[in-house]
Amino acid sequence: MSEQPPRPDESPDPYASPSAPPAYEPPPATTPDYGTPPPVPAPDYGTPPGPPAYSAPPPPPAPDYGTPPAPPAYSAPPPPPAYGTPAPSYGTPAPAPSYGAAPVAYDVKPPLSPEAQKARSNSIIWTIVNGVSLLFCTNLLGIIGLVLGIMGITRASTDAEGARKFAKNSMIAFIVTFGLVVLFWIGIFALGLGSSLTGS
Numbered sequence: 677m678s679e680q681p682p683r684p685d686e687s688p689d690p691y692a693s694p695s696a697p698p699a700y701e702p703p704p705a706t707t708p709d710y711g712t713p714p715p716v717p718a719p720d721y722g723t724p725p726g727p728p729a730y731s732a733p734p735p736p737p738a739p740d741y742g743t744p745p746a747p748p749a750y751s752a753p754p755p756p757p758a759y760g761t762p763a764p765s766y767g768t769p770a771p772a773p774s775y776g777a778a779p780v781a782y783d784v785k786p787p788l789s790p791e792a793q794k795a796r797s798n799s800i801i802w803t804i805v806n807g808v809s810l811l812f813c814t815n816l817l818g819i820i821g822l823v824l825g826i827m828g829i830t831r832a833s834t835d836a837e838g839a840r841k842f843a844k845n846s847m848i849a850f851i852v853t854f855g856l857v858v859l860f861w862i863g864i865f866a867l868g869l870g871s872s873l874t875g876s
Contacts (some may be wrong), residue, residue: 721754762835775781785833792836798829806850821846 788796803825810818828842 773866788833789836790840792832795836795839795843796829796832799825799832799839799846802843802846802850803829806846809850809854813854813857815857817852818850821849821853824849 803822806815806818806821807823809815810822824842824846828839828846831842832839
């Protein structure tokens with residue numbers, strides 16, 4: 677039975693075997709004919725000219741060195757010293773170092789007296805305390821104690837009594853300014869608490 681094309685109202689059979697596709701055949705290989713290339717004529721450069729005529733330079737004159745001097749006569753080296761003899765000394769020996777007092781430098785400051793050391797230490801402590809209160813406690817008036825402490829540190833090497841007074845004034849400035857800051861915050865808290873109580 678031959679296959680009939682499906683009718684338009686009929687659907688093709690999905691289980692029917694498909695027909696084999698035609699075998700692939702490559703097109704025949706052909707080479708294009710470009711023709712023969714025209715011959716390339718050989719270039720005609722002509723005959724090269726001959727090299728220019730040069731005359732040979734005259735030979736240099738032979739140097740006259742004369743007769744060489746006779747080599748110097750060498751003497752035999754001195755015999756080595758006998759074993760155990762000291763080696764010869766050259767020049768004068770260096771002087772031995774003296775172990776006396778060391779020379780004093782020009783810029784050496786004498787050590788501070790115990791009073792000056794105590795005043796300087798107190799000035800350093802109150803400078804640090806005022807600086808910390810200025811940074812962390814919003815104590816803007818701590819600048820006064822900070823400046824007084826720095827002045828005490830610089831005066832300690834020349835004026836021990838003045839450094840002690842600056843350290844004391846730095847301490848007093850810290851206490852007064854810290855007290856003012858505490859009173860300020862107590863007042864802010866009291867006003868805030870009072871206004872919240874009267875407002876409700």
